[in-house]
Amino acid sequence: MRNITMTFIFFGFLLHVSPAWAVDALPFGPGERMKYEIYWAFIHAADAELEVMENVEMDGVPARYFLARARSASWIDSIYKVRDTIEAWTDMGVTYSLRYKKDQNEGSYHKKVDLIFDKTANQSYRYARGKLQHTIDQPADVFDPMSILFSFRKIPLYEGMHFVANVSDGKKSVKSEAFVEGVETVKTPRGKFKTYKVKLDIKHLSGVFQKSKDAELYVWFSADERRIPVKVKSKVTVGYFTMELVDYRPPRVVD
Template sequence: MRKILLTAVLVCLLAVPALSAEDPSPPFGPGERLYYDIYWTVIHAGKAELLCMADTKMDGEPARYFFAKARTLGWVDNFYKVRDTMEAWTDMDVNYALRYKKDQNEGSYHKKVELVFDRKAGKSYRWARGTLQHTLDQPEDVFDPMSILFAFRKQPLYKGMEFDANVSDGKVSVVGKAFVEDKETVETGIGDVEAFRVRLDIKHLSGVFKKSKKAELYVWFSADERRIPVKVKSKVVVGYFSMTLREYYPPARG
């Protein structure tokens, strides 16, 4: 059961597409809230939320701010308590990452990570447990595991599309790939949703799935201008993890 909730949330946040040269106004914005139920096979293991917070500043630069939280429920909470949070900051157009934080609390395991991107220097700095542990050379436009999701939602989808983009957790920096396979109807808490099924190439991200080298990873995005991540599914050694949208609240438009 180790890292059930963090793994499930990362499944959703590791989408890795490229961006269009002409980015339209994004379908997300401050005030948008997404709430999910997380399952291990048929067991309701926990819940998660994904929020687009009020715009802010990071090191003096205007920034978008995203927040995610996951926790276990019921008997799972008694057996293996999880309380994880993630935060990400990007430029206002969501073209590159500025900073990423993760506070991981799973059973007796506790770890805080902060990832700082220095775009001018072309480097990133990963701090863990208060110590600088990794410094990496980075491409000019690179995303963390959370902000890549919002970069993806800027791109109109269609069957047969293939994507790639730079993504880094501060320990490795890779070009991830995603493939839009088909359109399906997904049952969610907000009703049946027509969605594109996206298959993710995760061979470079095996650190998230150390016990399942051949894990399959799919994310379904609503087939409309919102491109909401409505479902996630990952096959692992024993069964699978899934995350399904329970509630959705649109951004506040001024």
């Protein structure tokens, strides 16, 4: 059941493109909110939200602030209650991570992670349960598992695009890949969307993916200027999960 949380953040392993391709205007801003339903096979297992919060300061530096929440469906609460929160902060241009926090509460399992990126030293410091557990060297443009999604959304998509990015959870830092396979029309509870279908390289991901020889992970982004993640689907040995957009609120400000 712990895969509910990983379902929600796995699409955050989307990949940062070369800075030469970057655009000035961001397709998101404070006030944007996306709501999702998460299904294991055909069973509604959880609900999730992804929101762009008001800009803040992180150690005196202006920062973007992203917030995600996941919770088990009400009928599951009595069996395996899930209440997870993920937070991420980046520079204003969304070109590298500043901090990443995860508060996991799933059944009897509870864990807090605080990952701090030191841009000056190109290192990260990962605290778990209040103790420093990992210090590793990082590339200059590394992203955490959630903010990488927003970096990806900055870039106009086209069929055949190939991405390589630096992504880190604080335990290790890897280069991973994604491919834009084509254009598809996707139907979700929020409506029909023309989308770009993106396949992710998940050989570096842990947990159930690592144990599944033929695991697959796909994300569908709306084929417009917002590039909203409207659907996520994964196939693993024990079945598959999907995450579908059920509600969308546009940003108050796009900057």
